[in-house]
Amino acid sequence: MNNQSSWVKSTCAYCGVGCGIKSRINNQGQLDIKGDEQHPANKGKLCAKALTLTETLTNDNRMLIPQILNKPVSWNEALDETVTQLQSIINRYGPSAVAFYVSGQLLTEDYYVVNKLAKGFIGTANIDTNSRLCMSSAVAGHQRAFGEDCVAGCYDDLEAADVVILTGSNLAWCHPILFQRLKLAQQQHNTKIVVIDPRHTASCDIADLHLAITPGSDIALFNGLLNYLNNNNYIDQEYINAHTNNIEAALTTAATLSNDENVSQLTGISAEKLRTFYQLFANHPRTVTVYSQGVNQSISGTDKVNAIINCHLATGRIGKLGATPFSITGQPNAMGGREVGGLATTLAAHLSFERQDHWQLLSDFWQTNNLATKPGLKAVDMFDAIANGTIKAVWIIATNPAASLPNSNKINRALAQCPCVIVSDCVNNNDTLRHATIKLPAQGWSEKSGTVTNSERYISRQRRLLPTQGEAKPDWWIITQVAQRMGFGDSFNYTNEAQIFAEHVALTATNNHPHQTPRLLNLSGLSHLTAHDYDNLLPQQWPINDDGINQQRLFSDGIFPTQDGKACFIATPYRPPITHHSTAYPLLLNTGRIRDQWHTMTRTGLSASLAGHIQEPLISVHPTDADHYKLSNNQLVTVTSQYSKAIFRVRISTEVKPRQVFIAIHWTQQTSSSGSVCALIDEQCDPISGQPQFKATAVQLTPLTYTTDAILTTTEAVTLADLPSPTALYWVCKKVKAGYQYCLSSNLTPSALEQILMTYFMHPAQHHLRAITHNSRRAIVIENNRCISSLLIRPYSNSHYLTSSSNIIGYECNELKLHQFLNGEDNLTDTDIVCACKQITKQQLIDTITNKKVQDVSTLSRITTAGTGCGGCWCELESLLNLTDAN
Ligand SMILES: Nc1nc2c(c(=O)[nH]1)N[C@H]1C(S)=C(S)[C@@H](COP(=O)(O)OP(=O)(O)OC[C@H]3O[C@@H](n4cnc5c(=O)[nH]c(N)nc54)[C@H](O)[C@@H]3O)O[C@H]1N2
Ligand SMILES: Nc1nc2c(c(=O)[nH]1)N[C@H]1C(S)=C(S)[C@@H](COP(=O)(O)OP(=O)(O)OC[C@H]3O[C@@H](n4cnc5c(=O)[nH]c(N)nc54)[C@H](O)[C@@H]3O)O[C@H]1N2
Ligand code: SF4
């Protein structure tokens, strides 16, 4: 009998590209997932993270019931306790003593009600979001230039452009489907691609020009460009006169860096390369400049954004086919959050704290006397206020600040001493949840239902695909239940998410008239949506006018949502990054993302298919620095900043320039001993946006020596943090198919380490097999003829990086495989996966290239099947071919 359900359309759980998926429950009761051919963002394609979403839908580490001080309670008790605590703090200390810290991973409906509750009814603007860490410089830059936080362009522009500049964006790994669209466009129309990034990233593989600028020098580069355009008559004077203000100030500031040499000095880019870049820009009206965290996460992030926009305004390249500055957003609903006023500095529906008429409009619309009329504290300041006790209660929803805010040791201390820490999450343990006094289980992707907005303003539905696990509830439900119990029932008596969306739509259309500085965020065309229409809503790109017509590009008519309808140039003086560079901390630490993990790994960390690409928190070090510090590949190194220390495994690579190092952001105290890289990160923020400078922290390296390596593989997760303290200098955990694998490095002798690990993790009542061979110690535990754990211990050898296949764990005992493992005949070679979809390792690819004398990617792909899934590893296949060729 066929039990398959029919395909339901929804939106991917992860990044801001906002790809459409189709999903159905298959005969095994699991979700089949494929791309939605009709979704405008991806037209059927998906990346490996989306294709492995099913693996993340497990009960492993799932939060299933509400808890107070880690004791299970009913929803009634949890909600009543939440309200009692919040209310007593508000009564004693006022509404500002209560804060909310929310997330671009909420749905628009969740985000709308939490803002309405905080700003509208409790009367505190102390509600900020992780978008502060992500998009706030772009938001501030847009507001300054355009009068409103609007992204002018659309994805089609990337395909229509003649030149695409990726600055501070590793599109290949962070927005893979957009990258694939761009790559295809390049093959079809020979688009010129420029990558501006201090690091050589996977995105450079399609670049015609890579400008490896000195970190933080973007403003010098773009001011230099503005100056070049002006001096060489490339500016569009007619457009400037008709549609902009203040170019003189921008030009004067840019001219202070007038000669190429100065720009060259500041950016580290040769005058010749600079001219190539400037000419590419100057000569191609169809230019798109994509920017992301290399731009935003900086102490001059807002100015960097405006320096880019200045060049587009000066050439009239905005709102036109293939011509736009383009802020690419990170999280699935960072854009939706901006629409409902998720930041402490904005109000709902693009209304402004700066305008009294907007307060009135919002107070009337919400029918409240309690609206907060001053901006609240931005994320970093908010956690300072928690640390100093001004804020006494914080409700954290869908974000993991203990791992993702700068100087995270301080954040952890602040949360540890905060009297009331309410956390709504889908997982039961993460770094933040350790501090929760009240834990509220939220529905996750596949269970929740609502809308998200992607980077090009498309609003798409996320639909319920599976039944909810345990007692988890929608975030909007949890928030509105609390609001009702606080006495705001009349304003929060929604029974479904469609009603909330309808209210949000109505607010965007209220008093939004073309003749009165309109807000471009206007969804009036969706005003008459019934619940049924909402259920069936197709992707909609805002603004949506009364006739339901979507607008693909903004500002095409040269009219901007400012008082006089003109855009504004901003003078953007160059400032170097503030770091505590010194002989004590001589290197610059850059941080960012890897291809197959998402943020703090609470979801992608559950997928074994995604665990193989980069298996550990690595630090990329340039060969000259490796020489200087006497570091070898795969060795451990202690990284110290003025804030803390952490340990990483060395990857010697020319991807980074000398004196620069790079570490990925994903590992936390749940997945590694030394915790998150954010413990090291500088607290400096952009003075306008408040966005932290995550990409430039001064650090020092100290090689770490140890004697013994161990790999423990178990079917059930174990807690290594409880081991007696000298056992492991370092450990890291990753998901494998049938369980978890822990790699430990220790200064104990192999036999001493074996004894401890056997005592802790290998129950004496269980059946053991042990062997000592080739210097190594090995053990297996068997239960009911199933192998439930294995242990391998060996002396450290710097020529060898210890990774191991785990194909015996969780399976019925196979004599041959057990024998091979115990005798050291299993394959212990490097198991790094290049193709996540087909699980093809680097070694398999190298062997195929060498043995079959493969010359091109298509052949390599055909023989090995690598690259035939999502295609996201295509660039890596190319570099492997080049590398193996060269050897
Ligand atoms: N696989 C994966 N994809 C993701 C995410 C994820 O966790 N994993 N997260 C999503 C989110 S929330 C976000 S915000 C986006 C982020 O997407 P991106 O911004 O593309 O990603 P990052 O790796 O943070 O940083 C981009 C690049 O900025 C460079 N950079 C550092 N300093 C400078 C500088 O001074 N100038 C310039 N021009 N560049 C610099 C870094 O070397 C890095 O390669 O990714 C989204 N997509
Ligand atoms: N050093 C350094 N630090 C950085 C960055 C960097 O580049 N470098 N980038 C910054 C950026 S751009 C970002 S966006 C942040 C991301 O940082 P975080 O937002 O802290 O990271 P996530 O792991 O995405 O945390 C999301 C949490 O919400 C939970 N969750 C998922 N879905 C739901 C839901 O529907 N409801 C609820 N209630 N919970 C849910 C997840 O289980 C997880 O615990 O990191 C920032 N920190
Ligand atoms: S590109 Fe982003 S939205 Fe699209 S499938 Fe991949 S993670 Fe999901």
Ligand SMILES: [Mo]
């Ligand atoms: Mo982000």
